[in-house]
Structures are given as C-alpha cells and as structure tokens.
Amino acid sequence: MLKFKEYFTKSSSSKIVLPENSINKEALETLFKAICEERDSKISGFHNLPYEKKAILDSKKYIRENIHLTQNIDNLIIIGIGGSSLGLKAIDTMLSHLPYRKNINLKFLEHTDPIKIEKSLKKVRLNNSLFIVISKSGTTIETLSLMKYVLKRYDLLKNDKNKQHLCFITDINSPLHKFGNLKHIATLTINKNIGGRYSVLSTIGILPLMILGYDVENLLLGARKFSTRFFQRKEEHLLRKAIFLSNNREKFHINILFSYSSVFKDFNAWYVQLWGESLGKLNSFGKKTGLTPIALIGSIDQHSFLQLIVQGVMDKTITFLSLEQKSYINPKIPNIRLKFLDSCNFVNGESFALLLQQQQISTMEVIQKEGIPTDHIEIKKLNEKSIGALIMYYEILTSCVGKILDINAYDQPGVELGKKILITKFKKSK
Amino acid sequence: MLKFKEYFTKSSSSKIVLPENSINKEALETLFKAICEERDSKISGFHNLPYEKKAILDSKKYIRENIHLTQNIDNLIIIGIGGSSLGLKAIDTMLSHLPYRKNINLKFLEHTDPIKIEKSLKKVRLNNSLFIVISKSGTTIETLSLMKYVLKRYDLLKNDKNKQHLCFITDINSPLHKFGNLKHIATLTINKNIGGRYSVLSTIGILPLMILGYDVENLLLGARKFSTRFFQRKEEHLLRKAIFLSNNREKFHINILFSYSSVFKDFNAWYVQLWGESLGKLNSFGKKTGLTPIALIGSIDQHSFLQLIVQGVMDKTITFLSLEQKSYINPKIPNIRLKFLDSCNFVNGESFALLLQQQQISTMEVIQKEGIPTDHIEIKKLNEKSIGALIMYYEILTSCVGKILDINAYDQPGVELGKKILITKFKKSK
Numbered sequence: 001m002l003k004f005k006e007y008f009t010k011s012s013s014s015k016i017v018l019p020e021n022s023i024n025k026e027a028l029e030t031l032f033k034a035i036c037e038e039r040d041s042k043i044s045g046f047h048n049l050p051y052e053k054k055a056i057l058d059s060k061k062y063i064r065e066n067i068h069l070t071q072n073i074d075n076l077i078i079i080g081i082g083g084s085s086l087g088l089k090a091i092d093t094m095l096s097h098l099p100y101r102k103n104i105n106l107k108f109l110e111h112t113d114p115i116k117i118e119k120s121l122k123k124v125r126l127n128n129s130l131f132i133v134i135s136k137s138g139t140t141i142e143t144l145s146l147m148k149y150v151l152k153r154y155d156l157l158k159n160d161k162n163k164q165h166l167c168f169i170t171d172i173n174s175p176l177h178k179f180g181n182l183k184h185i186a187t188l189t190i191n192k193n194i195g196g197r198y199s200v201l202s203t204i205g206i207l208p209l210m211i212l213g214y215d216v217e218n219l220l221l222g223a224r225k226f227s228t229r230f231f232q233r234k235e236e237h238l239l240r241k242a243i244f245l246s247n248n249r250e251k252f253h254i255n256i257l258f259s260y261s262s263v264f265k266d267f268n269a270w271y272v273q274l275w276g277e278s279l280g281k282l283n284s285f286g287k288k289t290g291l292t293p294i295a296l297i298g299s300i301d302q303h304s305f306l307q308l309i310v311q312g313v314m315d316k317t318i319t320f321l322s323l324e325q326k327s328y329i330n331p332k333i334p335n336i337r338l339k340f341l342d343s344c345n346f347v348n349g350e351s352f353a354l355l356l357q358q359q360q361i362s363t364m365e366v367i368q369k370e371g372i373p374t375d376h377i378e379i380k381k382l383n384e385k386s387i388g389a390l391i392m393y394y395e396i397l398t399s400c401v402g403k404i405l406d407i408n409a410y411d412q413p414g415v416e417l418g419k420k421i422l423i424t425k426f427k428k429s430k
Numbered sequence: 431m432l433k434f435k436e437y438f439t440k441s442s443s444s445k446i447v448l449p450e451n452s453i454n455k456e457a458l459e460t461l462f463k464a465i466c467e468e469r470d471s472k473i474s475g476f477h478n479l480p481y482e483k484k485a486i487l488d489s490k491k492y493i494r495e496n497i498h499l500t501q502n503i504d505n506l507i508i509i510g511i512g513g514s515s516l517g518l519k520a521i522d523t524m525l526s527h528l529p530y531r532k533n534i535n536l537k538f539l540e541h542t543d544p545i546k547i548e549k550s551l552k553k554v555r556l557n558n559s560l561f562i563v564i565s566k567s568g569t570t571i572e573t574l575s576l577m578k579y580v581l582k583r584y585d586l587l588k589n590d591k592n593k594q595h596l597c598f599i600t601d602i603n604s605p606l607h608k609f610g611n612l613k614h615i616a617t618l619t620i621n622k623n624i625g626g627r628y629s630v631l632s633t634i635g636i637l638p639l640m641i642l643g644y645d646v647e648n649l650l651l652g653a654r655k656f657s658t659r660f661f662q663r664k665e666e667h668l669l670r671k672a673i674f675l676s677n678n679r680e681k682f683h684i685n686i687l688f689s690y691s692s693v694f695k696d697f698n699a700w701y702v703q704l705w706g707e708s709l710g711k712l713n714s715f716g717k718k719t720g721l722t723p724i725a726l727i728g729s730i731d732q733h734s735f736l737q738l739i740v741q742g743v744m745d746k747t748i749t750f751l752s753l754e755q756k757s758y759i760n761p762k763i764p765n766i767r768l769k770f771l772d773s774c775n776f777v778n779g780e781s782f783a784l785l786l787q788q789q790q791i792s793t794m795e796v797i798q799k800e801g802i803p804t805d806h807i808e809i810k811k812l813n814e815k816s817i818g819a820l821i822m823y824y825e826i827l828t829s830c831v832g833k834i835l836d837i838n839a840y841d842q843p844g845v846e847l848g849k850k851i852l853i854t855k856f857k858k859s860k
Contacts, residue, residue, distance in 0.1 A: 082733025097545055110730055112782045112789075114758040115527055116692040142729055144774040145763045145785060152764040175770040182769055196733075253743060254684070254722060262546040273734035280738025290742030292684060294724060299572060300540055302845060303512025303626075304703035308710025310844030312720030313683060328544040333575045334582040339612055340605040344574040346856045352542045355575060359542070362851040369847075414740030415732060417799070421792040426776045 001222065001386040002393065003378040004237045007368055008244045028239050034403045035396070036231070044410045045191050046198035046395050050223035050388070055206040056216060058188050062167065063210060066186070069164055070211050073104055073130045077120075078208060079150065080134030081110040081142050082273065083196020084169075087391070088205050090270040094263050094387055095214060102213040109146045117149070126154045126165055130211070134169045134204055136196050138176030141422070157183060169203050195410045197274045198395055201388070215384045222388025230396055238393065241375060242400035245291065245317060249405075252317045252373060255291050256309070260298035260322040260360040263382065267321075268295030271394060278398045280414070281407035289405050298322075299359045306363065310370055318367055320376040322360050327381050328353035431652065431816040432823065433808040434667045437798055438674045458669050464833045465826070466661070474840045475621050476628035476825050480653035480818070485636040486646065488618050492597070493640060496616070499594055500641050503534055503560045507550075508638060509580065510564030511540040511572050512703065513626020514599075517821075518635050520700040524693050524817055525644060532643040539576045547579070556584045556595055560641070564599045564634055566626050568606030571852070587613060599633050625840045627704050628825055631818070645814045652818025660826055668823065671805060672830035675721065675747060679835075682747045682803060685721050686739070690728035690752040690790040693812065697751075698725030701824060708828045710844070711837035719835050728752075729789045736793065740800055748797055750806040752790045757811050758783035 039047040049055070063070050078085055085108050092106055107120055131150055135143045151157055156166045168187040170176040180187030190202045199205065201223055206216050229235050245255060257271050272293045280290035294316075296305050309316060328351065335349040347355050367374055377393075379386050402409030469477040479485070493500050508515055515538050522536055537550055561580055565573045581587055586596045598617040600606040610617030620632045629635070631653055636646050659665050675685060687701050702723045710720035724746075726735050739746055758781065765779040777785050798804055807823075809816050832839030 081730060086734070111692045111727075112729055112786050113692045114761060114781070114783045114786075117761055117782060139771070139773050141774055141777065141785070144771060145777055145782070148764045148766045148768075148778075149761060149782075151766060175773070178770040179768055253745065262541045262543045269734070276735045276738040276742075277733075280740075280742030282741050288741055288743055290738050292724070292738065292742065292745075294722070297541075299542060300511060302848065303707075304516070304699070305706045306848070307842045307844040308706040308720050308722065310710075310847075311712050311718055312706075312710030312722065313718055315683065315722075331544060331547055331579065334578045336578045336581060338578075338609055340608040341569070341574060343569050343605070344571055346853055347571065347575055348578075350856070351544070352547060352575070352579075353544045355571070356542050356544075358852055358855050359848075362848045362855060365851055366848045412737045414737040417740075418732065418736070418789075418792045418796045421795055422788055423776055425788050425792060426780070 001380055001389050006237055006241065006375045008373045008375065027243050028236065031239050031243060031400060031403060035400055038399065038403065042193055044195060044198060045193040047227065049194070049201040050220045050227055050392065055203040058203055059207040059210045062186060062188060062207060066164065069130060073128055075105045075107060075124050075129040076208060076211055077107045077109060077124065077129060077131045078134060079109045079131060079143055079146050081140060083199050084134035084136065084204060085110050086270045086273050087200025088208050090267040091200065091205065091209060091387055092212065093266040094382060095384065098383070100213050104212055106212065110142065112142045112145060126162065130165055130167065131156070132167045132169060132208060135176055136171050136190065138170045138174030169207065197277055200391060218384035219388040222385035223392040226389035226392040227396070238397055239400065242397055242404060246401050246404035249291055252315055253292060254316040255293055256316050256318045257293065257295045258298055258318050258320050259295065260320065260356055262297060264321060265297060268297065271295055274394060274398050277412055278409040279401055279405060279407065283406040289407060291401065298363065299356060302359065302363055309367060309372065314372060317373045320360055320364055320374065322357065322378055323382060324378055324380050325351065325353040325357040431810055431819050434805070436667055436671065436805040438803045438805065457673050458666065461669050461673060461830060461833060465830055468829065468833065472623060474625060474628060475623040477657065479631040480650045480657055480822065485633040488633055489637040489640045492616060492618060492637060496594065499560060503558055505535045505537060505554050505559040506638060506641060507537045507539060507554065507559060507561045508564060509539045509561060509573055509576050511570060513629050514564035514566065514634060515540050516700045516703050517630025518638050520697040521630065521635065521639060521817055522642065523696040524812060525814065528813070530643050534642055536642065540572065542572045542575060551583070556592065560595055560597065561586070562597045562599060562638060565606055566601050566620070568600045568604030599637065627707055630821060648814035649818040652815035653822040656819035656822040657826070668827055669830065672827055672834060676831050676834035679721055682745055683722060684746040685723055686746050686748045687723065687725045688728055688748050688750050689725065690750065690786055692727060694751060695727060698727065701725055704824060704828050707842055708832055708839040709835060709837065713836040719837060721831065728793065729786060732789065732793055739797060739802065744802060747803045750790055750794055750804065752787065752808055753812060754808055754810050755781065755783040755787040
C-alpha cells in the first residue's frame with residue numbers, strides 16, 4: 001500500500017557532509033521497547049483503535065436508529081475544532097473521488113469568525129441537515145458557542161423531531177454527555193485516553209465517514225495492518241526515521257511534509273497539528289523542546305517555498321508524499337505545438353500525473369544535491385486501506401519521537417493559560 | 431487604516447531576558463538610505479506600481495473592448511501559478527464580502543493534479559467563461575500545459591468568437607506575448623522588473639479584480655498612501671521591525687503570521703511565498719541565509735500550533751493580524767444557559783467578533799509572558815484601501831529585510847536546477 005524510502009545519510013553531492021547518523025542496533029531496540037511499553041501502559045488509546053469494535057458498532061447503531069435521516073441529508077455539519085475536525089476533513093479530502101462517496105456536503109463550523117459563520121450556513125436548512133457536535137472535553141468555548149448559535153437558529157431543542165437533527169460525540173461522562181442524556185439527544189462517546197489529535201480512528205472520525213458512505217472497516221483494516229507490521233518489526237524505517245529526526249533536531253529543527261497532490265491539503269493540516277502539538281513541550285527537566293512542522297503542496301509550492309529550502313539556512317528535513325502515477329493516466333497534456341512556446345513541448349502527450357510525478361522526483365533530487373535529508377512515502381492507490389495505514393504511520397512516528405525527546409506527546413498544557421486569561425477578560429468587562 | 435504595535439523588547443514576565451535590541455538611530459538611517467537607493471535604482475518595479483496608471487488604463491481598455499463578455503461571465507478562470515495566482519486569490523478572499531463584488535466564480539487552474547483539474551472545470555462552459563493565462567516568463571511548464579488543455583477542451587483557437595474567451599498577461603516581449611500577437615489574442619503586458627511575488631498591484635492583479643467589480647483605484651490609493659508615509663518617515667515601526675527580525679535571526683529564525691480571521695487564509699499563503707522566496711538566498715559571500723515563514727489562522731490554530739509556540743524551542747517571532755471587532759457586531763452568541771455546560775456562559779450575549787478579538791489578545795498575552803517577541807497589525811475595516819496598504823507594508827518590509835541580509839530579494843535562482851532536471855527526465859524517456 002505504502003512504499004517508504006529514506007535518503008538521510010546518502011548525499012548525491014560529495015562536497016556536502018551529512019550529520020552523523022548515530023542509528024545503531026541498540027538505539028533501535030531501546031526505542032522499540034519503550035514504544036511497546038507505552039502501548040501496553042494505555043497512556044494513549046490510539047494504538048488500540050484499529051483493533052476495537054466500539055466505533056464501528058456505536059456508529060452502525062446510530063445510523064440504524066436514524067436511517068431515514070442519515071440516508072436523506074444533503075448537509076452534514078460538524079461543529080468541532082482542532083482534533084475534532086482536522087482528521088475527518090483530511091480523510092474526506094483524500095477520498096472524495098471514490099464513486100460511492102455520497103453526495104452530501106460536509107461542512108465544518110470551526111471558525112468563530114462572523115464572516116465565515118454566515119457563509120457556512122447560508123444554504124443550510126434543518127430538514128435536510130444533520131449537525132454533529134464534537135468536543136472531547138465537552139467544554140470547548142468555540143464549539144459550545146457555535147452550538148448555541150445553531151440551537152437557536154434552527155430551534156433544535158424544540159421537540160423530538162428537531163432533536164433528531166442533532167448528535168453529540170464526546171468523552172464518557174463529560175458535561176456534554178450529561179447534557180445530551182438529560183435532553184434525550186443522541187450522544188456517542190469516546191474513551192478519555194484518546195487525545196483529540198489521535199482520535200480520527202475513533203467514533204469522531206468513523207461516524208461521519210460512515211454517514212458519507214466510506215468503507216470504514218477498510219480504513220481500520222489498513223491501520224491495523226500497519227500497526228501489526230510495525231510491532232512485528234517489519235517497518236524498521238519508522239524507528240530509524242524517529243531516531244534520525246530526534247538525534248539531529250538541533251541542526252534540523254524544521255520538518256517539512258511536501259505532498260504532491262492537492263488532495264493532501266487537509267492531511268497536511270492534520271500532520272501539522274499532530275506533530276506540532278504533540279512534540280512542542282517541556283521535557284522532564286523543564287527544557288523547551290520540539291520540532292516545527294511545515295506542510296507544502298507540490299508542484300504549487302515549488303513556486304513559493306522551494307527557493308528557501310534550497311538556498312536558505314539548512315535547518316529542514318523534507319518528507320515527500322506522493323501518489324504512484326500509474327493509477328492516474330488521464331487527463332493528458334494535448335500534443336499541440338504553438339509557435340514561440342516550443343520550450344514546453346517536451347511534455348506533450350504525457351499525462352498530468354506523470355508531469356507531477358517527475359516534478360516531485362526532480363525537486364527531490366535538487367534538494368538531495370544540497371545535502372538536505374529527505375525521505376519519500378509513495379501511496380500506490382488512494383483508498384481507505386492506504387489512508388488508514390498512512391494515519392497509523394504518522395501517529396506511531398510521532399509517539400516514537402516523543403519518547404526520544406522525553407516528553408508527553410499526548411497533552412497540551414501550554415494552551416491552558418490562554419483559556420483562563422480569556423475568561424478573566426470577559427468577566428472583567430461585565 | 432492599519433494600526434501597528436510592537437512588543438519586541440518588553441516582556442511582561444520579568445524572569446525572561448529578551449535578546450538585545452540593537453536598534454539605534456544610525457541603523458535606521460542606514461537602512462532607510464539603502465531602501466531609497468534601491469527604489470530609485472528600479473531593480474524592482476514594485477515601489478512604483480501604486481503610482482503608475484498602466485495597469486488601470488490597460489485593464490479599462492480591455493474591459494471596454496470586451497464589455498459584453500466581461501459583464502456576462504459566470505466563471506473567471508485564472509491559469510497561473512505562484513506569483514501569478516497567490517496575490518489575486520488573497521485579495522478576493524479578503525474582500526469577497528463587499529456588496530459590489532460581482533457574482534462571478536473565480537477559479538484557479540494551478541494544480542497539474544489530475545484529480546483537481548477535472549473538479550475545477552466540471553461546470554465550466556465556454557460561453558459564460560473567460561480564461562486568463564498569466565505567466566511572467568511566458569514559459570511556465572504548469573501554466574502552458576494547463577493552457578494547452580483548455581485550448582483543446584474548449585477549442586479556444588477555433589475562431590475569433592472563441593478567442594474572445596481567452597486573454598494573456600505576461601512580460602513585454604515574452605514568448606507568450608509573441609504568440610498572443612501572432613494569433614490575435616488579447617494580451618496585456620507587465621514590465622520585466624516586476625517579480626511575480628511583487629506583482630499583485632500590476633495588471634496581474636488589477637485586471638481580474640476590476641472584472642470582479644472591485645474598486646481597484648482605492649486599492650492602489652491605499653498602497654500609495656502607505657508608501658508615501660513610509661518614505662516620509664512616518665512609518666518608522668517598519669524599519670525597526672526589519673532590523674529586529676534581521677539582527678535576531680540566529681535565535682528567532684521562524685516568523686509566524688498569526689491571522690485572526692478565516693478571510694486571511696489566502697493572504698497567509700501570499701505572505702509565505704513573499705517572505706520565503708524573497709529571503710531564502712545565498713548572500714553576497716555565498717552563505718545560505720533566510721528566515722522561515724509560517725502562517726496560522728486564529729482561533730483554529732490555537733488548537734493546533736499554539737502549544738508548540740508556547741512550550742517548544744524559542745525560535746519564533748509572532749506577528750498578529752486582526753480586524754477591529756467594532757465593525758462586526760453580528761452574529762451574537764445566544765444567551766442560552768444549558769445545564770452542565772455553564773462553564774461557557776461567560777460569552778453569552780456577546781458577538782462572535784468580540785470572542786475572536788479577546789482570543790487573539792489572550793493568546794498574545796500568553797506568548798508575551800514566555801518572552802517571545804510579538805507585534806500586532808490591526809485592520810480597522812476590510813476594504814480595498816486597507817488591503818492596498820497591508821500589501822505595500824509587507825512588500826517594503828520584505829525588501830528592507832533583504833537589504834540587511836545582503837541578498838537579492840527579487841530573484842529565485844534556487845528553483846532553476848529543478849526545471850533543467852525535469853526536462854532531462856522527459857527527454858531521456860522519449
């Protein structure tokens with residue numbers, strides 16, 4: 001499903017000396033042992049999600065009980081922010097070309113932005129829409145404010161008929177769970193040890209994806225297969241990459257994901273959250289640590305960011321993500337010769353997919369020539385299985401780097417103070 | 431129009447020592463003199479664009495000559511990449527709420543991505559569409575390949591009637607200019623010394639914006655006013671910021687633009703290109719230099735990237751960009767009290783704009799408490815004038831930093847090799 005290649009220590013340019021690659025067998029063993037212990041400790045439940053039945057069973061039950069509604073909606077509106085929206089959005093954008101993806105508008109109410117709110121709800125009417133409110137804590141300020149707005153706008157609590165258009169996904173026993181029970185609103189739960197940015201394979205992702213018509217069993221199967229292979233020591237490149245990135249973080253403190261297709265736009269955003277929020281932490285000794293994620297789209301960002309990678313300060317590693325071009329033979333670049341414009345004839349008659357693939361390879365070569373560490377993930381075919389594997393790969397990679405950096409990759413204490421200040425500001429002004 | 435505040439050297443937390451701020455009067459004078467010399471040298475024509483009439487006159491002439499078409503199209507399709515699309519897209523996204531913005535779909539063909547091409551053109555028919563091909567050099571591989579695709583798909587060269595739906599914007603005497611003249615296709619030109627990423631106030635931005643109904647005179651007026659004030663030494667903060675960012679680049683090598691409204695989404699991308707591609711360069715002595723841009727959207731990215739800013743390695747400066755909330759009093763958060771969910775009642779009855787503004791201020795305070803340098807740009811009202819000023823501010827700032835870094839902020843030599851490798855690859859395979 002996925003092909004992995006690393007170019008961390010080889011440089012095609014002999015004049016450049018790469019940083020020492022201190023990956024020895026002992027380091028691999030230490031890391032593998034640590035990640036096994038972490039999985040068994042259940043500090044985070046993400047390892048277990050591909051093996052669980054809860055998300056599938058709960059979602060199937062909900063859909064069965066609301067079959068008439070879920071089969072007839074035109075709009076699925078997710079009210080949720082951060083980990084409650086990024087993963088779902090990423091998967092839908094990568095897979096929306098699949099023929100069985102239903103013709104439902106997936107919309108996200110995540111901006112508390114006056115201009116955006118009106119735009120998002122402009123064409124949304126109650127009778128053809130389902131609102132899913134997603135908040136792990138059940139107390140996210142943006143989510144609850146936006147929920148109140150739609151409660152009022154669509155009079156969602158008016159009667160049982162209206163309530164049918166509302167559904168909650170939240171932590172077991174959260175305030176939102178209790179409110180849902182009190183008001184008889186369909187409420188699905190997730191376990192507390194599933195962090196928001198690791199939650200896309202829980203009900204948070206599974207229920208909406210199932211409503212949209214995706215094959216979620218295959219999504220979990222792809223994730224399960226990758227996880228199983230990793231713990232059978234069949235994906236050693238992942239351990240090597242985690243060690244390389246961590247050991248060289250003083251020099252290469254920025255990690256770029258350079259994705260060669262516009263369908264990865266939202267996956268890029270998911271990666272940025274996962275990497276940034278998981279790894280930007282104080283370590284056990286109180287030192288600020290972390291690796292900075294940046295995500296780009298090729299070939300577009302060859303015309304924007306590439307110059308900085310090639311000639312700017314050498315502080316970045318680049319992971320290329322691309323699709324195997326063989327799966328996409330159409331459309332083709334017409335074989336037209338235009339006077340004065342013959343310098344572009346060399347791609348005449350080729351597929352756009354081949355152009356994109358060759359652009360990715362050429363860009364990678366240029367970057368490698370500068371001695372910049374790169375690696376490459378190639379997806380054979382864009383479907384639920386390969387995306388499940390890709391998600392699992394990144395979640396395990398992040399947790400491995402977290403282990404080496406000696407941090408907790410599953411909390412986000414740095415954002416709490418802002419919430420307190422915000423409350424004070426409003427209380428003062430009243 | 432714009433309010434600027436800096437918090438580079440003050441820290442609200444006494445325990446943190448900020449980097450020395452070596453901004454003295456002499457440094458300001460040296461930089462100002464250098465930037466005046468650069469403007470007069472005309473190495474880049476961007477300084478002059480707000481004072482020129484060419485873009486407005488050429489665009490008016492084109493629209494007059496094609497009045498029936500430009501007044502009746504449903505789709506305006508821009509075939510262009512990088513500097514040929516980012517600026518226009520940024521302005522349209524920031525201003526699309528203006529009531530006189532015409533109901534025309536603005537689409538961009540910039541991805542050579544098989545999945546994206548089909549999606550973009552799905553509902554596009556010839557008779558209600560105008561295709562504008564934008565390429566400075568006239569030889570951009572993505573742009574010309576996509577142009578050939580639409581030439582064939584819509585048979586655009588068939589006769590004069592079809593040709594009317596096609597228009598070029600390119601450098602004077604470029605291959606595309608010559609081809610346009612040969613085939614009698616409307617071709618507008620820009621001067622060679624206008625780089626792509628500095629071109630939004632040239633015909634490249636002005637013609638499409640005029641077709642969309644925007645008041646482009648006010649856009650240029652806003653830019654002109656800011657430029658005039660700067661050269662009258664009435665915007666000294668810009669010089670101080672350029673010196674601060676440059677002098678402290680070893681420690682703070684990442685510059686974040688944290689924009690608090692979804693309307694800045696595409697402006698963020700424009701900033702990333704401008705900053706990254708202009709400043710990532712070899713200096714006069716061959717040393718790799720540069721500053722890395724990252725762009726975020728608030729409050730969304732408080733749930734994604736903020737943790738890394740607060741507790742990750744202290745290597746980032748943060749520029750906040752926001753709208754004055756007074757201009758947006760609606761919609762409001764309903765005054766609803768829900769059992770178990772009272773922890774969010776503190777914003778009941780307030781506007782979403784106030785919530786967003788207070789989130790921006792709270793986040794800025796948290797970051798400042800960590801001793802991280804911040805500054806804040808507040809836009810009073812989102813209109814052509816303020817956006818013209820914002821664009822000019824960023825272009826002048828970038829050129830000032832380029833001066834101090836001792837680099838050419840207007841070329842992009844690092845991306846040339848990739849183009850050569852690409853051609854070789856295709857020629858080999860044939």
